[in-house]
Structures are given as structure tokens and as C-alpha cells.
Amino acid sequence: MDLLEKKIYIAGHKGMVGSAIWRHLQARGADNLIGSYSNDLDLRDQQSVSDFFERERPDIVINAAAKVGGILANDSFPFEFLMDNLRIQNNLINSSLDQNVERFLFLGSSCVYPKKADQPIKEEYLLTGPLEETNESYAIAKIAGIRACEAIFKNKKKMYTSIMPSNLYGAFDNFDLNSSHVLPAMIRKFHDSKINGNQPVKLWGTGSPLREFLYVDDLADAAIFILDKNSHHPLINVGTGHDIEINKLAKMVQSVVGHEGEIFWDTNKPDGTHRKVMDISKITGMGWEPKVSLIQGITQTYKWYLQNINSLKMVNMYI
Template identity: 80%
Template sequence: MDFLRKKIYIAGHKGMVGSSIWRLLKARGAESLIGTSSSDLDLRNQQAVSEFFKKEKPDIVIDAAAKVGGILANDTFPYEFLMENLQIQNNLIDCALKENVERFLFLGSSCVYPKKAIQPIKEEYLLSGSLEKTNESYAIAKIAGIKACEAIFLNKKKLFTSIMPSNLYGPFDNFDLNSSHVLPAMIRKFHESKINGNQPVKLWGTGTPLREFLHVEDLADAVIFLLDKTPEYPLLNVGTGYDIEIKDLAIMIQGVIGHEGEIIWDRNMPDGTPRKVMDINKIKSMGWKPRVSLIEGITQTYKWFLQNIDKLKIVDMHI
């Protein structure tokens, strides 16, 4: 792994994804990792990002920085999710190109694919249909990043590529009920209901949508796997290739936590996309596959939640 001797900048290295990649790179022997906090470098500031790149001169850039959130956050702040993500990724991609960075890896999200995409979702289905309205702004921003990297990869012949992970979860997740994704939100709801006498837990929608979940440590492993190879494609899916009905996910999490109360489904709240599972044949054909099972990952995440409950990331609406 020659790339481990190079200077690697991880944008968003304190977030769930970035910190997992950082820890695994350290464990694999990376010699020069760079990370900046938002107080030291505002990635929305073009001049500041440009000066940072000129000073640090990284060889490899991993873009794990984004303004993220669940259905409620995306639906409530569409302008902020669109504009801030565009600013962050445009600055990183453009400065990396201008400073002749050897390798740029852009991390997106499976929400970039059409709401009614044929399942499982192939990379080729990008822009083949309309998006899920509740996170359209975030998806549009990420699609712009994918297309920018693709243009650099195809037209400028530089190794700027993108990976689209499925729904992520794991240590350092966001457990705030106003801005979190479904899995960490369920962990918190079931835990709090359990310690309050196994009160009923109210969950959004019908419980019928199907979702795929990837442990963040598996994503970190995929990132390192890909950095060690010359990219064949400008865009790759990363996931498990398996999905689960949200009702069954709730029952699984309820069992791990030991909650014994009732589950109530609030049908007045949105379900989102009916089904979303990734076709991961391209990355599998290259020799990578996920290692962490869903039950194992939920158990590990709940253990981390309990160990860190007093210092959890609650509201994280900004980088």
C-alpha cells in the first residue's frame, strides 16, 4: 500500500465517516494524515480552502465533509442543504484540481439515485428519473459533485472519483431526533423508552419501506481498498447488497436494546423512497465485500451509544 506513505487530507475527519476512515488509516500505517476542524478551516470559504491547499499540498484528498441529516432536517432546510454542500465540495474539488492533487475521492450518498429506480440500483441509473422530494436538495448537491469528479476523470484524465455508500451507521453517529437518520434515531428512542418504563415508541410512516444499511467501518475499509487500486470507474456503489423492511429493523433494534413496550407507526409522517438497495457488483468484482452483519453492527453501535451517552453529538446542523 504505497499510498500510505503519501500526504492524505481527510475533509470532515471529525464526523462519523471521516473519523472512521482516519482511525483505519492510522491502524493500517498511514504516515501523514491531515485534518482540520471547522473552527480552523471553514470549507464553505473558497479563499480559506485555497490557502489551505497551497500550504499543505496534500497528495490525496478524501471528501467526507458534508451537511447531513434525516428526512426532517432535509425537508426543513432545503436551501441550506443545497448551498452549503455545493460550497464545501466545489471548493475542495476545484482547489484539489488546481493544486494538482494525485487522487480525490468524493463520498456521496445513495439518495442521489431516482426515487423509483429499478432495484437493485446500478451506478448507470444516476439521473434516469426524479429524486425523492424530502432530500432533493442534498441529492442535487451531491450529484453536482459526482459530475464534477467524473468530468475531471474522463476529460482531464486525473484520478478524481466518487463512491456512493448506502445508509451508514456506527460509532460517532448523530443521535439527535431532529436531525438524525432512521437507525440512530431508533436506537435513541427505544433506549429512552426502555429506561422510562418501556413506554410505547412512536416511529414515522408505515414501516414498509426497504432500506440497506452499511456499517461505517465497512465504508472505511472500502475507501482504503479503493485507494490501493487504480480506479476503473468514475462512480462506484458501496453497500451490502441486502435490504431490510423498516418494521423488521425496528424489531431488531428493539431486541438489541431490550425494550419491551409497544411500537406505534405514525402513518401521517412520510415514508420516503419505497425501496433502496444498491447493486455492488462492480466493487465486488474488484475483490471487496462488507464484513459487519447488521445485527452485529447494531449491537456494537448501541454499546458505543451507552459508553458515550453523556457526550453524544446531539444537534449537528453544520459542519
């Protein structure tokens, strides 16, 4: 299969992950890429998605569209995180089957694994224990998507596969403090405090949890790598395989941003799972490895943030 000659639909192509995959495919010469805007095509709407597939007939579908958010957003809107994501992925998977799409890539997340999973987390730990409560609805939707793709992979012999990225960050990340993940939230808080005279920065939790972070361009590279292979694995972790304490991450972001004030930890806010680092031996065994170090990635992301800060401020609400 020559991937670059195929008609590839990237659902969520304006999001952080979708846009990175789009850029990487384009850079490699793919010129039959299609996307859709949420204003024109609400992927929760079954009939509209079905009509879109009937019209476009893609060969390959990448599902990078989802309702995504940090702990606060997940905790506040569990129904939406469950139902919107189920609806989006069900519509995309069913329409792909109806139109005989050859290959489907589903974007999962490391939060699908049990809260107390052994570390590093292997793919086979899925559904071996209770989930982290703060994002359970989102994780349940993702697990349904993974199981649907696995069933198609096994029973219908079609390459419908899932990748489980660790925490992602990079260009087009969400810097809205109502819904952002930890790393972009830190960039925004340190930056805003710096320009306000290096005021102290308050961060969530104790700072003691350990997390793994993958630069979104590395994820895009891995997604294309997997699409290009005839993988025998329906579910593949993608990360760096290394974790970092949140308080060390905070110091790293603080130094990249150049903030010189104090850091306070708001211990009334939840920490989430204590440690989450993925076993990436499946994908490294296939010949892929991440290329961008954490400090390089944070530096690039802050650069992007500075270049785009004015347009971001128009759509983001600061709290």
C-alpha cells in the same frame, strides 16, 4: 502508489465517515494524515480553503465533509442542504485541482438515484428519472459533485472518483432526533423509552419501506480499498446489497437495546422512497465485500452509544 506514505487530507475527519476512514488508515500505518476543524476552517469559504491547500499541499483528498441529515432536516432546510454542500465540494475539488492533488475521493449517497429506479440500483441509473422530493436539494448537490469528478476523471485523466454508500451507521453517528437518520434515531428512541419504564416508541411512517444499511467501518474499508486500486470506474456503489423492511429493523434494534414496550407507527410522517437497495457488483467484482452483519453492527453501535451517551447528551437536543 503506496497509499500509506502519502499525505492524506480527510475533510470532515471528526464526522462519522471521516473519523472511521481516519481510524482505518491509521490502523494500517498511515502517519501523514491531516484534518481540519469546522471552527478553524469553514469549508464553504473559498479563500480559506484555497489558503489551507496552498499551505498543506496534500497528495490525496477524501471529501467526507458535508451538511448531512435525515428527512426532517432535509425537508426543513433545502437551501442549506443545496448551497452548503455545493460550496464545500466545489471548494475542495477546485483547490485539489489547483494544487495538483493526485487522487480525490468524493462521498456521494444512494439518494442521488431516481426515486423509482429499478432495484437493485446500478451506477448507470444516475439521472434516469426524478429524485425523491424529501432530499432533492441534497441529492442535486451530490450529483453535481459526482459529475465534476467524472469530468476530471475522463478529461483530465486524474483519479477523482466517487463512492455511493447506502445508509451508514456506527460510532460517531448523529443521535440528535432533529437531524438523525433512521437507525441512530431508533437506537435513541428505544433506549430513552427503555430507561423511562419501557414506554411505547413512536416511529416515523408505515414501517413498510425497504432500506439497506452499511456499518461505517465497512465503508471505511471500502474507501481505502478503492483508493488503493487503479479503478476504471469513476462512480462506485458501496453497500451490502441486501435490504430490510423498516419494521423488521425496528424489531432488531428493539431487541439489541432491550426495550420491552410497544411500537407505534406515525403514518402522518413520510416514508420516502419505497425501496432502495444497491447493486454492488462493481465493487465486489474488484474483490471487496462487507464484513459486518447488521445485527453485529447494531450491537457495536449501541455499545458505542452507551459508552458515549453523556458527552452526546451535552450537544444533542431531545424532542
